[in-house]
Amino acid sequence: MTHQAAISLGQSLRVLSEKPDDSAALVAADVPIGSHTDLSALREFAKECDAITFDHEHVPTGHIEALEAEGVKIFPGSKALVFAQDKGLMRERLAALGAPVPRWARVSTADEIETFAGGSWPVVAKATRGGYDGRGVWMVGSREAAEDLLSTGVQLIVEEKVPLRRELAALVARSPFGQVAAYPVVETVQRDGICVEVIAPAPGLGEERAIAAQQLAIDLATELGVVGLLAVELFETEAGIVVNELAMRPHNSGHWTIEGARTSQFEQHLRAVLDYPMGSTALAAPVVVMANVLGGEPGGIPLDERLHHLFAEIPDARVHLYGKQVRPGRKIGHVTVLGDSLDEVRARAVRAAQWLQEGK
Amino acid sequence: MTHQAAISLGQSLRVLSEKPDDSAALVAADVPIGSHTDLSALREFAKECDAITFDHEHVPTGHIEALEAEGVKIFPGSKALVFAQDKGLMRERLAALGAPVPRWARVSTADEIETFAGGSWPVVAKATRGGYDGRGVWMVGSREAAEDLLSTGVQLIVEEKVPLRRELAALVARSPFGQVAAYPVVETVQRDGICVEVIAPAPGLGEERAIAAQQLAIDLATELGVVGLLAVELFETEAGIVVNELAMRPHNSGHWTIEGARTSQFEQHLRAVLDYPMGSTALAAPVVVMANVLGGEPGGIPLDERLHHLFAEIPDARVHLYGKQVRPGRKIGHVTVLGDSLDEVRARAVRAAQWLQEGK
Numbered sequence: 001m002t003h004q005a006a007i008s009l010g011q012s013l014r015v016l017s018e019k020p021d022d023s024a025a026l027v028a029a030d031v032p033i034g035s036h037t038d039l040s041a042l043r044e045f046a047k048e049c050d051a052i053t054f055d056h057e058h059v060p061t062g063h064i065e066a067l068e069a070e071g072v073k074i075f076p077g078s079k080a081l082v083f084a085q086d087k088g089l090m091r092e093r094l095a096a097l098g099a100p101v102p103r104w105a106r107v108s109t110a111d112e113i114e115t116f117a118g119g120s121w122p123v124v125a126k127a128t129r130g131g132y133d134g135r136g137v138w139m140v141g142s143r144e145a146a147e148d149l150l151s152t153g154v155q156l157i158v159e160e161k162v163p164l165r166r167e168l169a170a171l172v173a174r175s176p177f178g179q180v181a182a183y184p185v186v187e188t189v190q191r192d193g194i195c196v197e198v199i200a201p202a203p204g205l206g207e208e209r210a211i212a213a214q215q216l217a218i219d220l221a222t223e224l225g226v227v228g229l230l231a232v233e234l235f236e237t238e239a240g241i242v243v244n245e246l247a248m249r250p251h252n253s254g255h256w257t258i259e260g261a262r263t264s265q266f267e268q269h270l271r272a273v274l275d276y277p278m279g280s281t282a283l284a285a286p287v288v289v290m291a292n293v294l295g296g297e298p299g300g301i302p303l304d305e306r307l308h309h310l311f312a313e314i315p316d317a318r319v320h321l322y323g324k325q326v327r328p329g330r331k332i333g334h335v336t337v338l339g340d341s342l343d344e345v346r347a348r349a350v351r352a353a354q355w356l357q358e359g360k
Numbered sequence: 361m362t363h364q365a366a367i368s369l370g371q372s373l374r375v376l377s378e379k380p381d382d383s384a385a386l387v388a389a390d391v392p393i394g395s396h397t398d399l400s401a402l403r404e405f406a407k408e409c410d411a412i413t414f415d416h417e418h419v420p421t422g423h424i425e426a427l428e429a430e431g432v433k434i435f436p437g438s439k440a441l442v443f444a445q446d447k448g449l450m451r452e453r454l455a456a457l458g459a460p461v462p463r464w465a466r467v468s469t470a471d472e473i474e475t476f477a478g479g480s481w482p483v484v485a486k487a488t489r490g491g492y493d494g495r496g497v498w499m500v501g502s503r504e505a506a507e508d509l510l511s512t513g514v515q516l517i518v519e520e521k522v523p524l525r526r527e528l529a530a531l532v533a534r535s536p537f538g539q540v541a542a543y544p545v546v547e548t549v550q551r552d553g554i555c556v557e558v559i560a561p562a563p564g565l566g567e568e569r570a571i572a573a574q575q576l577a578i579d580l581a582t583e584l585g586v587v588g589l590l591a592v593e594l595f596e597t598e599a600g601i602v603v604n605e606l607a608m609r610p611h612n613s614g615h616w617t618i619e620g621a622r623t624s625q626f627e628q629h630l631r632a633v634l635d636y637p638m639g640s641t642a643l644a645a646p647v648v649v650m651a652n653v654l655g656g657e658p659g660g661i662p663l664d665e666r667l668h669h670l671f672a673e674i675p676d677a678r679v680h681l682y683g684k685q686v687r688p689g690r691k692i693g694h695v696t697v698l699g700d701s702l703d704e705v706r707a708r709a710v711r712a713a714q715w716l717q718e719g720k
Contacts, residue, residue, distance in 0.1 A: 004364045007387045009667075010681030010693070027367045029387050262676040262698075276668055280676035284644060284698075307369075308636055316622040316640035321370030333370070338622075338644075 001258065001320065002055065002250060003028045005266035011274070016045045024055070026323045039063045046072045053228055053273045054249050057085045058130065075176070075227035075273040076248045083224055084248040088128045088157050097223055099216060100242045102235075103160040113146040116158050128155045134193025162242055164235040168202050169253035170217035173229045173268040173278055180221055181268065181278035182214040183261060188233070188253050194329065197350065200256050200288040203342055205236075213241055220246070229254070229269045252292065255334050257281075259318045260288030285338035287345045291353035293333040295326040301359035310335075310355040317352040361618065361680065362415065362610060363388045365626035371634070376405045383682045384415070399423045406432045413588055413633045414609050417445045418490065435536070435587035435633045436608045443584055444608040448488045448517050457583055459576060460602045462595075463520040473506040476518050488515045494553025522602055524595040528562050529613035530577035533589050533628040533638055540581055541628065541638035542574040543621060548593070548613050554689065557710065560616045560648040563702055565596075573601055580606070589614070589629045612652065615694050617641075619678045620648030645698035647705045651713035653693040655686040661719035670695075670715040677712040 003024065006013035017025035018035055025031045030048075034041030036059045046052060051073045064078040076084075083090045094101050105116045107125075117123045117140075125146070127136035140146050140158070149156070167190055171183040185205060189197035202210070213234060220243075221230040231251035233244040254265035263271075263279025271278060301309075303326070310317060314337070321333040335352040339345040354360075363384065366373035377385035378395055385391045390408075394401030396419045406412060411433045424438040436444075443450045454461045465476045467485075477483045477500075485506070487496035500506050500518070509516070527550055531543040545565060549557035562570070573594060580603075581590040591611035593604040614625035623631075623639025631638060661669075663686070670677060674697070681693040695712040699705040714720075 001367070003387070004367050007361070007364050008678075008680045010663075010683050012386065012683075025389075026372065027363070027389050029385075029389055029391070031389070262678075271671065277671040277675065279671065282676065303370075311631065311637040311639065315637065316642060318368075318622075320368045323370050323372075 001255075001264075002266045002270065005264055005270050008267065009270060009274075011270060014045070014049055016041065023322045023324055037063070039066060042067060043070070051075060051273050053269065054081070056132075056249065057081070057247070061085055077225065077227065080224045080226045081248055084246045086128050087126050087131075087245075088155075090246055091157060091159075093224070094220070094243055097220070099220065100240065102162050102242055102244075104157055107156050107158050108150070110143055110147045110150060113140065113150075113156075113158055114143050122161055124159045124161055125149055125156050126159065128157060137193060162235045162237060162244075164237055164242075166236050167244070168205070168213060168234040168236050168241065169198070169251070170213040170232045170234060171229060171251065171254045171257075171265060172214070172217040172221050172232075173265070173272045174221040174226050175272045175278060176227050176275045178222070179278050180218045181263075181281050182218055183254065183257060183265070183281045184283055185210045185213045186253055186256065192329075194292070194294070194331075195252050196292050196294070196353075197346070198253050198256050198290040199342070199346065200260055200283065200290075209236075209241065216241070216243070228272045229265055252331070252334075255320070256288045256290035256336055258320070259336050260284050260290070260338055286340050287342050288336065288338050289342075289346045289349035290334055290336045291349040292331050293321075293335060293353045293356040295324075295328050295330040295332050296357045296359070297328055298326075303356065306356050306359045309359075310352055313355070314348055314352050317348065319352075319356070321356075361615075361624075362626045362630065365624055365630050368627065369630060369634075371630060374405070374409055376401065383684055386683045397423070399426060402427060403430070409433075411435060411633050413629065414441070416492075416609065417441070417607070421445055437585065437587065440584045440586045441608055444606045446488050447486050447491075447605075448515075450606055451517060451519075453584070454580075454603055457580070459580065460600065462522050462602055462604075465518055467516050467518050468510070470503055470506045470510060473500065473510075473516075473518055474503050482521055484519045484521050485509055485516050486519065488517055497553060522595045522597060522604075524597055524602075526596050527604070528565070528573060528594040528596050528601065529558070529611070530573040530592045530594060531589065531611065531614045531617075531625060532574070532577040532581050532592075533625070533632045534581040534586050535632045535638060536587050536635045538582070539638050540578045541623075541641050542578055543614065543617060543625070543641045544643055545570045545573045546613055546616065552689075554652070554654070554691070555612050556652050556654070556713075557706070558613050558616050558650040559702070559706065560620055560643065560650075569596075569601065576601070576603070588632045589625055612691070612694075615680070616648045616650035616696055618680070619696050620644050620650070620698055646700050647702050648696065648698050649702075649706045649709035650694055650696045651709040652691050653681075653695060653713045653716040655684075655688050655690040655692050656717045656719070657688060658686070663716065666716050666719045669719075670712055673715070674708055674712050677708065679712075679716070681716075 003013050014030040015024045015028045091104050122139045122141040125138045125140045167188045174180045184201040186200040187202040188195050217232040231247040235242045250265050258264040262282045318336040324332045337349040363373050374390040375384045375388045451464050482499045482501040485498045485500045527548045534540045544561040546560040547562040548555050577592040591607040595602045610625050618624040622642045678696040684692045697709040
């Protein structure tokens with residue numbers, strides 16, 4: 001999707017890809033194969049690039065620092081990105097900045113987890129690095145469960161289970177010049193730790209709270225020195241909003257912007273990384289709903305045939321397929337629907353994703 | 361732009377490109393280099409393709425017929441495409457179908473041209489094959505000019521100079537199944553034979569005439585057996601509409617659909633070629649204006665800097681650059697603006713294109 005945006009801007013996107021059949025490698029024109037954990041591969045890759053950015057957080061921070069020391073232009077830089085890479089550092093920094101965060105602690109023993117819980121199980125344990133889409137997050141309901149988890153050797157933080165009303169996301173982009181553009185705040189609907197729907201703008205969110213969420217994201221982007229996108233995943237509680245996670249790249253909570261906003265998050269990220277002025281974040285319709293397509297059970301109607309049915313039933317559904325092998329629960333695409341009525345748009349988006357997912 | 365659409369659909373686009381720095385070759389992942397006039401290159405190319413389509417009309421009809429005879433799936437097929445390739449055959453067929461066309465004749469001598477003119481110069485001479493963007497079209501003002509033109513050996517038809525009020529275009533797509541989807545009729549603004557602006561929907565076009573133009577395009581697509589897009593370029597006169605040209609591919613008059621319609625012409629063309637149901641052609645805003653960016657005079661502010669200024673001034677302008685070398689008068693990109701007010705949207709689109717073109 002970043003390549004689609006690069007094409008419009010007349011930019012040459014070069015992708016370092018681990019495998020030749022990774023999604024981006026299937027569609028980009030210039031795709032050296034190499035691992036993002038191999039410093040020499042990164043160095044070789046960087047030689048032909050004017051600027052480098054990311055579509056995940058898994059490049060080792062030390063490698064990014066090494067390249068920066070050699071003069072490679074990387075956005076977001078390691079000093080910002082580390083707060084999207086390491087949940088412990090993120091929590092410390094956000095607390096220091098006075099941003100609203102759940103009660104949390106770094107832990108390395110079952111005693112520490114039990115003390116943190118204070119008899120109030122479950123607590124949320126998170127791997128400090130490497131998690132995504134619900135991986136690296138565990139509901140820990142007892143001391144025994146805590147011991148089991150620790151025995152895997154994973155570095156952990158624990159957090160209180162926030163009594164949330166729903167989840168929101170505030171997406172902003174910041175250029176090296178310091179311009180920040182904020183998208184409308186969205187609601188993200190989760191199932192089993194995976195985002196299944198994004199509703200823009202977040203229904204029934206008061207203007208005051210929406211502006212507070214945007215301002216929080218703007219402040220964090222500025223304080224952390226982010227260049228590119230910053231997605232701030234939020235819990236909405238009775239009392240207000242609390243920061244759940246940070247991402248500094250095109251994010252699933254912003255896929256709706258491809259058709260639903262005047263400037264897609266992918267173009268916005270490229271504009272920021274290239275230090276162009278930011279594009280308009282205005283909504284393209286009163287209601288925009290994005291529904292993820294997860295891989296279903298093997299068998300059934302082929303994906304191609306599902307697409308036929310979907311196109312026949314909902315001619316204005318905007319489909320994005322990622323060229324990924326279908327595995328149960330894996331995000332293999334998404335569908336976006338625009339319109340005027342929340343209930344109707346949402347029902348059609350969910351129906352469209354369900355067709356692609358289940359073939360019925 | 362077709363590649364951008366293919367990415368969303370999860371399709372693998374293979375491009376036969378004459379040169380490695382052609383626009384499509386710069387961005388697509390699978391780009392064998394070869395000439396579209398070389399049958400063996402076409403044959404080799406076709407081996408890896410499920411279906412083949414075109415982004416210009418210049419593949420020799422005989423080559424397409426040869427591949428079809430070998431079982432290659434080509435859309436539009438030679439029997440339809442020839443009417444977009446050969447203006448003489450197009451005029452004959454349209455006349456036979458009863459479609460409104462200018463008075464015309466095939467000519468090969470100055471006497472024939474003089475007889476056709478009947479003292480009423482100028483007449484419009486057109487090369488039967490190979491023209492585009494004003495090339496292959498001449499205003500012939502005298503017998504001497506006719507003789508000069510004939511001396512080049514070009515195959516010609518001549519047409520009356522239609523007393524036109526403005527130019528319109530009707531864009532439809534047709535699937536092999538026979539489904540046809542029609543976009544709103546647009547006004548195309550020409551300068552020196554080159555389209556500079558497209559306004560969707562065509563301002564002040566009555567509903568009756570708009571429907572007549574759409575119906576004409578639907579009928580032609582059906583009668584000619586087109587699969588894929590059919591762009592019908594029209595002259596609007598006091599009396600009604602007259603067909604100027606046909607194109608059977610994504611067309612400049614449809615670039616506005618990328619952001620301005622629910623389904624872009626590029627995706628629609630792919631859907632048709634792949635026999636998917638057609639997408640919604642609904643407008644995404646009340647007014648959509650596309651302005652072409654033509655190459656300006658050499659020198660001046662670099663394109664990159666122009667883009668900075670444009671993005672700062674018009675944050676919602678949607679820019680598409682084609683990665684082409686800048687040559688005066690060459691289409692190197694386009695800009696689309698959406699909104700509610702015709703005058704305001706049009707002024708901003710033209711201003712945006714002018715910035716990119718002239719840097720001021």
